[in-house]
Amino acid sequence: MTLVLTGCANRSDRETLVPVVPTSLVPNGPGDVGTGRCTFTVGSGLGALIVDVLPEGPAVDRLAVNDVVTAFGGDEIRTAGDLVDAVRARTVGDVVRMEGTRDGRPLQVEVTLTESPEVAGRPMLGVLVGTHEERREPEDLAPEAIAAPLSRIVAIDGNLWVLDPTAIAWSPLEVATPEGALIAAGGEVYTVEVSGPGAAVLIGTISGEAITVDLADWTAVSIMGSLGSLALLGAERHDPDGAILEYGIIAVDPLAGAARWVWITEPASPNPVPLAGYRSIDGDTVLVALGPPDSTVAGLWVLLEEEGGEPVSDVARGIPQGAQMVGWHDRDHVIAVIGAVDAPTVIDPVTGDTAETTLPVASPTVRMWAVGDGTHVLVEDGEGLVLAKVGGTERRSLTASCGPAFVTEVGWVLG
Numbered sequence: 519m520t521l522v523l524t525g526c527a528n529r530s531d532r533e534t535l536v537p538v539v540p541t542s543l544v545p546n547g548p549g550d551v552g553t554g555r556c557t558f559t560v561g562s563g564l565g566a567l568i569v570d571v572l573p574e575g576p577a578v579d580r581l582a583v584n585d586v587v588t589a590f591g592g593d594e595i596r597t598a599g600d601l602v603d604a605v606r607a608r609t610v611g612d613v614v615r616m617e618g619t620r621d622g623r624p625l626q627v628e629v630t631l632t633e634s635p636e637v638a639g640r641p642m643l644g645v646l647v648g649t650h651e652e653r654r655e656p657e658d659l660a661p662e663a664i665a666a667p668l669s670r671i672v673a674i675d676g677n678l679w680v681l682d683p684t685a686i687a688w689s690p691l692e693v694a695t696p697e698g699a700l701i702a703a704g705g706e707v708y709t710v711e712v713s714g715p716g717a718a719v720l721i722g723t724i725s726g727e728a729i730t731v732d733l734a735d736w737t738a739v740s741i742m743g744s745l746g747s748l749a750l751l752g753a754e755r756h757d758p759d760g761a762i763l764e765y766g767i768i769a770v771d772p773l774a775g776a777a778r779w780v781w782i783t784e785p786a787s788p789n790p791v792p793l794a795g796y797r798s799i800d801g802d803t804v805l806v807a808l809g810p811p812d813s814t815v816a817g818l819w820v821l822l823e824e825e826g827g828e829p830v831s832d833v834a835r836g837i838p839q840g841a842q843m844v845g846w847h848d849r850d851h852v853i854a855v856i857g858a859v860d861a862p863t864v865i866d867p868v869t870g871d872t873a874e875t876t877l878p879v880a881s882p883t884v885r886m887w888a889v890g891d892g893t894h895v896l897v898e899d900g901e902g903l904v905l906a907k908v909g910g911t912e913r914r915s916l917t918a919s920c921g922p923a924f925v926t927e928v929g930w931v932l933g
Contacts, residue, residue: 556920557653563596567650575644589617598647599912671702673924702930742795744929752792781829789817835870845888887925
């Protein structure tokens with residue numbers, strides 16, 4: 519999340535910290551986002567939708583296009599991925615009873631699994647599937663309490679939403695998306711404005727409260743996310759002539775309206791500038807990207823924590839220079855793109871251990887955000903906001919015919 523200062527059109531005395539691009543891998547292309555009405559996917563899926571039946575496959579004359587499979591050999595099927603996993607758990611030659619619906623009427627069939635012509639010994643059902651989704655228009659979704667730890671704020675079509683990507687639950691915040699980069703922490707969404715050295719103003723989007731924080735002789739220049747209940751601001755300290763003396767990260771307590779500490783980067787380092795921050799799932803660590811002045815390419819990665827009210831840092835391992843960070847994949851690993859976008863790498867930043875995996879993307883030009891469940895990544899690649907399965911092929915469309923989405927890091931729910 520690389521951010522810079524820019525003018526705020528409706529305020530002459532302050533400037534708003536805004537992103538050059540939203541938290542993303544690369545800017546999204548101008549592709550068509552749809553011509554129908556905007557809809558959101560709700561819930562964990564209504565079954566596996568048959569998209570095609572392969573000729574000469576075992577499902578011929580048993581399943582048809584638009585059938586919905588809801589049970590396979592006694593296993594509940596809610597998504598396309600559920601059906602794929604259920605088939606692969608069987609053996610070639612197994613006779614499996616399936617249940618579902620056809621044109622709204624109950625369907626029960628038996629199929630004998632055959633061997634895949636592509637992978638020896640792998641059972642095959644012989645269908646192409648998608649997930650049969652429940653879709654709702656945004657105005658039909660009422661506010662509800664979402665307290666899942668992986669929930670985050672999503673901005674779509676000028677409005678803010680809470681999304682739980684694990685249950686695919688949405689709740690409107692009923693506030694417009696504010697100008698500037700966002701910090702979601704503790705049930706509030708903050709933007710930050712500055713009027714020069716020594717102070718920053720945190721604006722609560724929901725409460726409308728403006729919190730002025732004394733930064734001493736530091737100037738806030740970027741938003742780095744959050745650490746626990748603290749908001750993190752990238753900052754610079756200047757001499758009387760305006761030359762930069764030091765770079766650092768200031769931890770601000772929004773509830774107390776005070777700066778708690780400053781972490782100062784190594785002045786002699788070739789990578790002293792804080793570029794981006796990625797909050798861990800537990801919220802007790804932030805992965806910080808550092809780079810050289812006048813560059814947005816990270817040359818060093820650091821793990822920043824708080825101990826005894828003071829910042830503690832250690833060099834992150836296994837993340838090469840120039841890696842495009844997606845975020846925390848689970849509590850111990852991050853996921854990043856080092857080469858091809860459809861072949862990201864899962865990294866343990868403490869040990870440096872790495873493992874390459876796959877990701878089903880529809881375009882090489884994507885925006886991505888880590889979910890944090892160790893299984894999925896949120897992707898925007900021209901088909902709306904998509905929940906993509908890491909190491910698999912399943913893609914669940916969360917929005918259709920809506921505008922581009924901006925997704926914040928975790929931190930909306932503390933704990």
